[in-house]
Amino acid sequence: MCPSDNELDQETDENEIIAQRRAKLSAIRKAGQAFPNDFRPDSKADALHAEYGEKSKEELAAAGLTVSVAGRVVLRRIMGKASFLTLQDTTGRIQLYIRQNDLGKEVYDDFRKWDIGDIIGAVGTLMKTNKGELSVQLSSIRLLTKSLRPLPEKHKGLVDMETRYRQRYLDLIMSKESREVFIKRSKIVDRIRRYFLDLDFMEVETPMMQAIPGGAAAEPFVTYYNALSVNMYLRVAPELNLKRLVVGGFDRVFEINRNFRNEGMSAKHSPEFTMLEFYMAYADYHNLMDLSEDLMRQVVADVLGTQVFTYDGVDIDVSKPFQRFTLVEAILKYNPEISAADLADVENASIIADQRGVDVHTDWGLGKLHMEIFEACVEDHIQQPTFITQHPTEVSPLARRNDDNEFVTDRFELFIMGKEIANGFSELNDPEDQAQRFLEQVKAREAGDKEAMHYDDDYITALEYGMPPTAGQGLGIDRLVMLLTDSASIRDVVLFPHMRPKAQ
RNA sequence: GGGCCGUUAGCUCAGUCGGUAGAGCAGUUGGCUUUUAACCAAUUGGUCGUGCGUUCGAAUCGCACACGGCCCA
Numbered sequence: 001m002c003p004s005d006n007e008l009d010q011e012t013d014e015n016e017i018i019a020q021r022r023a024k025l026s027a028i029r030k031a032g033q034a035f036p037n038d039f040r041p042d043s044k045a046d047a048l049h050a051e052y053g054e055k056s057k058e059e060l061a062a063a064g065l066t067v068s069v070a071g072r073v074v075l076r077r078i079m080g081k082a083s084f085l086t087l088q089d090t091t092g093r094i095q096l097y098i099r100q101n102d103l104g105k106e107v108y109d110d111f112r113k114w115d116i117g118d119i120i121g122a123v124g125t126l127m128k129t130n131k132g133e134l135s136v137q138l139s140s141i142r143l144l145t146k147s148l149r150p151l152p153e154k155h156k157g158l159v160d161m162e163t164r165y166r167q168r169y170l171d172l173i174m175s176k177e178s179r180e181v182f183i184k185r186s187k188i189v190d191r192i193r194r195y196f197l198d199l200d201f202m203e204v205e206t207p208m209m210q211a212i213p214g215g216a217a218a219e220p221f222v223t224y225y226n227a228l229s230v231n232m233y234l235r236v237a238p239e240l241n242l243k244r245l246v247v248g249g250f251d252r253v254f255e256i257n258r259n260f261r262n263e264g265m266s267a268k269h270s271p272e273f274t275m276l277e278f279y280m281a282y283a284d285y286h287n288l289m290d291l292s293e294d295l296m297r298q299v300v301a302d303v304l305g306t307q308v309f310t311y312d313g314v315d316i317d318v319s320k321p322f323q324r325f326t327l328v329e330a331i332l333k334y335n336p337e338i339s340a341a342d343l344a345d346v347e348n349a350s351i352i353a354d355q356r357g358v359d360v361h362t363d364w365g366l367g368k369l370h371m372e373i374f375e376a377c378v379e380d381h382i383q384q385p386t387f388i389t390q391h392p393t394e395v396s397p398l399a400r401r402n403d404d405n406e407f408v409t410d411r412f413e414l415f416i417m418g419k420e421i422a423n424g425f426s427e428l429n430d431p432e433d434q435a436q437r438f439l440e441q442v443k444a445r446e447a448g449d450k451e452a453m454h455y456d457d458d459y460i461t462a463l464e465y466g467m468p469p470t471a472g473q474g475l476g477i478d479r480l481v482m483l484l485t486d487s488a489s490i491r492d493v494v495l496f497p498h499m500r501p502k503a504q
Numbered sequence: 505g506g507g508c509c510g511u512u513a514g515c516u517c518a519g520u521c522g523g524u525a526g527a528g529c530a531g532u533u534g535g536c537u538u539u540u541a542a543c544c545a546a547u548u549g550g551u552c553g554u555g556c557g558u559u560c561g562a563a564u565c566g567c568a569c570a571c572g573g574c575c576c577a
Contacts, residue, residue, distance in 0.1 A: 007541085015513085015514060016514090016531075016532090016548070017514055017531055017548055018514080019534095020531070020532075022529095071552095075540075075541080075542095076542095077538060077539045077540060077542045077543085078536090078539095078542090079538090079539070079542085079543090080535070080536040080537070081536080081537045081538050082536090082538075082539085083536035083539080084538080084540065084542080086540075094540085095540070096540085097538075097539085099537060100537075101537075115530090115531085116530075127538095129538050129539075129540085130538050130539095131538075131539080131540075133538090133539090133540070135538090149514075149516080150514045150515075150530055150531075151528070151530080152514080152515040152516080152529095152530090153514090153515040153516045153517095153528085154515090154529065154530075154541065155516090155528090155529070155535095155541055156515080156516050156529085157515085157516085157565050158515075158516090158518090159516065159517095160511090160572085161517085161573060162511095162571070162572045163572095163573065164545080165572090172514095198515075210518090261556080264505095267574090332507075343560085357577080359577085387556095393513045460523085489573095499572085500570090500571070500572090502570085502571065
């Protein structure tokens with residue numbers, strides 16, 4: 001595609017700077033190929049600094065090393081017959097030294113018309129300036145891509161949060177910190193994936209679109225599939241499909257992928273978010289807690305190179321054993337004024353919940369009340385890594401009942417700095433109990449609970465064929481990345497967070 | 505959904521008591537062969553988020569709306 005320039009000048013947000021740059025591009029087009037794609041750099045900025053940054057001016061002069069680099073011009077210091085450029089590539093920045101005597105007057109005069117933001121390719125010799133900065137003294141320079149729009153201010157960068165989210169590419173150009181968040185995110189996901197592959201887990205992909213949404217208490221997004229003339233739901237979790245695979249004989253499976261939940265956005269919630277889910281046959285929730293501790297230590301060690309990291313000013317130490325409390329123990333520990341006897345009584349538990357700002361529904365059982373009380377007055381106070389276990393059966397419709405107390409399940413959640421990072425349990429593999437739990441969910445749906453689960457007949461059928469004793473877990477990747485990058489909002493760890501479209 | 509704050513040049517921000525808009529960076533022109541937030545001189549650039557209202561007069565006061573941020577539910 002090669003539209004001529006006059007087809008393109010109908011922009012409404014055109015200003016003088018863009019007009020000047022379009023004129024420059026027009027001149028470049030007339031002179032030849034304006035968007036060449038035949039330049040191949042052989043070096044990256046950070047690698048050059050790492051390898052040659054310590055060499056002396058004299059050593060580099062004697063070595064006469066030729067390198068080629070490419071990237072975006074981010075700073076310029078133009079003098080009469082010589083100039084310095086700061087070039088930014090994926091890895092970092094490197095200074096380029098350009099002399100009219102080396103390139104010829106014609107090339108130098110052309111180069112002087114280029115702008116900050118342009119993408120260039122350059123070849124030259126490694127050198128050090130009198131002030132000791134590693135630089136490339138150029139023998140040739142080429143404009144590879146003309147930038148038509150001016151970059152944000154060079155010292156303070158792009159500050160406006162809205163623009164940083166809506167135009168993430170600008171944020172990435174301007175902010176090293178932002179780039180590092182997403183580089184770390186990639187490393188975290190990579191490390192997690194290797195962890196499971198090393199334990200003989202198999203990575204799978206299960207449907208994003210489901211006829212019956214299941215696997216979590218959440219309201220789904222609805223879409224319509226024309227070919228089948230049916231409503232489909234974007235998945236709220238991959239759980240039921242992954243357990244079908246365990247029925248099928250894949251004993252260890254995991255999936256790292258997106259879930260969609262049709263609920264509000266906040267610093268902790270995004271309508272689409274990335275989740276690790278894994279299922280392990282012949283294991284229980286105690287095994288998963290042990291595995292989770294080990295996983296956390298390995299990921300933190302490999303990605304951050306330490307066992308202690310700081311989040312929101314608090315040092316988090318993953319090297320110590322993670323604390324473990326049952327949900328009821330945690331409520332009592334953080335709220336000395338509440339008694340175990342009160343929590344055992346629906347009336348008193350309702351009063352306790354109400355006093356803590358919970359909008360109590362009359363049809364809630366004791367289990368739901370416990371969960372709400374926990375969320376209202378414990379969750380936010382947990383800082384160091386802590387497992388909360390034995391969630392009520394009433395709020396855990398897919399989890400196995402505890403052998404000693406059928407009011408609770410063999411379940412845990414991992415909390416760090418008030419954030420729920422993981423949720424796992426010994427799986428309910430009794431098809432008749434599962435059918436009964438689904439029926440209770442359906443009753444709740446009919447009573448108006450949009451987050452209650454649907455009855456999944458085929459899932460019951462799968463369990464009736466027999467699912468081995470299994471434990472399974474979900475781990476929120478975005479929240480983990482928030483922790484390990486000290487990010488206050490989930491939007492800061494999602495490349496393109498959803499924003500309300502701007503009105504035209 | 506509620507509360508608070510924000511929206512002024514491409515970017516970062518000033519703008520007093522209501523009197524018709526400023527700086528730095530970026531841009532343009534000129535100078536400068538080791539600069540580094542380069543520097544020196546000159547200079548261009550604005551529907552003050554949108555709409556309505558109050559007023560002789562609104563970036564400034566009021567109301568509504570839009571978008572965003574933080575907090576709460």
